[in-house]
Amino acid sequence: MSGIWVAIGLSQDLPLGVVTAGRWQGAELAIWRAGSGRLSAWNDRCPHRGMRLSHGFVRGETLSCIYHGWTYGSDGACRKIPAHPAMVPPAAIQAEVYACVEADGVIWVAPAASDVALPDLSGLKPVRSITVQANAIALARALPGFVAQDTVWRGEVAGAAVALVLQDRDATLRLHALGAGDRVAVSRWLDGLRRLVEEGALV
Ligand code: FES
Known part of the structure; x- marks a missing residue:
């Protein structure tokens, strides 16, 4: 299924610092925009106990789960576990990251990046x-x-x-x-x- 870009929304509907729920062909996604404007689309399940990440909150360049506060960077890697503040989270704790691009004001998501061309919507x-x-x-x-x-x-x-x-x-x-x-x-x-x-x- 990789390489199938699906339009999951319009850029104008996802401002800085916001996370929202979305779908890619039936898969539930958390889509969020960091303070820098960087857009991410992840499986909408926290690697810890499966809480929806779309219920979480964005702080700067990270997304935090609303349940126990595990915090993830834009690459999906866990950066912080509040219950163990001195611990460096293991690299294996990783949100499931989808490929995500914006073109002509449309947000496109696929399971993995590919060379499949997006429709040309320039001028619109x-x-x-x-x-x-x-x-x-x-x-x-x-x-x-x-x-x-x-x-x-x-x-x-x-x-x-x-x-x-x-x-x-x-x-x-x-x-x-x-x-x-x-x-x-x-x-x-x-x-x-x-x-x-x-x-x-x-x-
Ligand atoms: S379920 Fe997300 S931090 Fe626990």
């Missing part, structure tokens, strides 16, 4: 992400030119280029929208698309 600006209670087949019925296996759909809204990047596509769709024109027009179009797809999915 991130607008927003939406969740649609339908699958990719219902989206294909509502969106001209979209095929259920596609990862990116390109079209126009109000005369300007638009792209939709698919994250989840099965029971629920997660879509990330970018556009070259009026953001409000794209946002309204997204709301209409969601209604159309969800109503079509009920037929």
